[in-house]
Amino acid sequence: MAVPRGRHFCLFTADRWRFPSGLTLGPFAACAGLRAALGSGPREKGGGQALQRVTTTRPIFPSHPLLTGEVALPRLTTLHMTHRLLISASLGLVALAASGLPANADSVSRPKAVVELFTSQGCASCPPADALLTSLAEQNDVVALAYHVDYWDYVGWEDTFGAEAYSDRQRAYAKSWGSSRIYTPQMVVNGAKGVVGSKRNEVHGALDHSSLPLSVDIEHEGDMLKIAIPPNAGLDNAVVWMVTYLKRADVGIEKGENAGKSMIYTQVVTGQQVLGMWESDTGASLKLPLPETLSGANNGVAVIVQQEHDGLPGNILGAATFER
Numbered sequence: 001m002a003v004p005r006g007r008h009f010c011l012f013t014a015d016r017w018r019f020p021s022g023l024t025l026g027p028f029a030a031c032a033g034l035r036a037a038l039g040s041g042p043r044e045k046g047g048g049q050a051l052q053r054v055t056t057t058r059p060i061f062p063s064h065p066l067l068t069g070e071v072a073l074p075r076l077t078t079l080h081m082t083h084r085l086l087i088s089a090s091l092g093l094v095a096l097a098a099s100g101l102p103a104n105a106d107s108v109s110r111p112k113a114v115v116e117l118f119t120s121q122g123c124a125s126c127p128p129a130d131a132l133l134t135s136l137a138e139q140n141d142v143v144a145l146a147y148h149v150d151y152w153d154y155v156g157w158e159d160t161f162g163a164e165a166y167s168d169r170q171r172a173y174a175k176s177w178g179s180s181r182i183y184t185p186q187m188v189v190n191g192a193k194g195v196v197g198s199k200r201n202e203v204h205g206a207l208d209h210s211s212l213p214l215s216v217d218i219e220h221e222g223d224m225l226k227i228a229i230p231p232n233a234g235l236d237n238a239v240v241w242m243v244t245y246l247k248r249a250d251v252g253i254e255k256g257e258n259a260g261k262s263m264i265y266t267q268v269v270t271g272q273q274v275l276g277m278w279e280s281d282t283g284a285s286l287k288l289p290l291p292e293t294l295s296g297a298n299n300g301v302a303v304i305v306q307q308e309h310d311g312l313p314g315n316i317l318g319a320a321t322f323e324r
């Protein structure tokens with residue numbers, strides 16, 4: 001595999017590589033910034049023998065039962081949530097019911113875009129994208145989220161915020177667009193378009209004509225967050241996600257091409273949870289207990305309504321955030 005040079009992103013493939021001696025490595029991650037001279041492919045230590053690409057058996061699709069189709073969510077009723085990632089199991093008391101907006105609802109939040117950055121602390125091309133996401137988060141009309149992936153762990157770049165679930169989400173986007181390749185930094189705008197996250201002009205170009213058709217309103221009332229999502233008969237049903245995040249984290253990078261640097265990361269995703277289904281003919285309302293939702297260091301939560309097609313993520317219809 002030829003390693004691209006002078007590119008603005010790192011590439012991960014699901015291929016495995018086999019030496020003539022029989023040793024197999026994989027999946028193999030290759031980055032333009034790697035200092036190893038790989039030639040047409042990685043070489044066996046001491047032998048200088050090029051590897052042969054072989055097909056991987058590792059699935060590149062998300063393992064979430066909802067996305068694989070193994071579990072179908074019911075119509076909007078009381079939904080008991082399970083513990084996933086850093087989300088507290090006590091969030092199972094969330095009440096999810098079919099309804100429209102309450103009569104006394106506050107003003108509706110409708111940002112024009114949700115920007116998801118797939119990044120890694122070990123990626124030399126990522127700091128400009130991280131900084132760009134920080135500036136986007138300062139805009140009132142953008143929901144910005146940073147998903148730190150874990151697939152660079154294969155070459156020793158262990159991201160302190162990395163998680164397989166976030167890599168799976170990026171893989172799911174790639175699959176929905178007919179691709180099996182993922183890279184860092186990548187920004188996905190409204191679930192519909194992926195661009196190189198360090199290319200400011202491409203990112204702003206994708207945002208220029210973006211819009212979200214569905215309102216999501218979050219109201220803080222005591223120890224509860226009240227979320228109201230109105231019906232919209234012109235849209236297809238969609239999944240309601242809750243995403244928790246850190247507004248800021250200062251990290252000393254120990255490995256990878258940024259080793260030795262002190263970095264500031266913002267909008268760092270710490271957990272994601274499916275709350276249930278939004279139905280276009282009834283809308284939805286739900287309540288989240290604030291102490292459990294923003295437990296530990298978490299100080300931000302996003303509620304995202306996103307379509308799915310054949311178990312893969314589709315367009316994002318609406319979103320809103322709450323921060324403390």
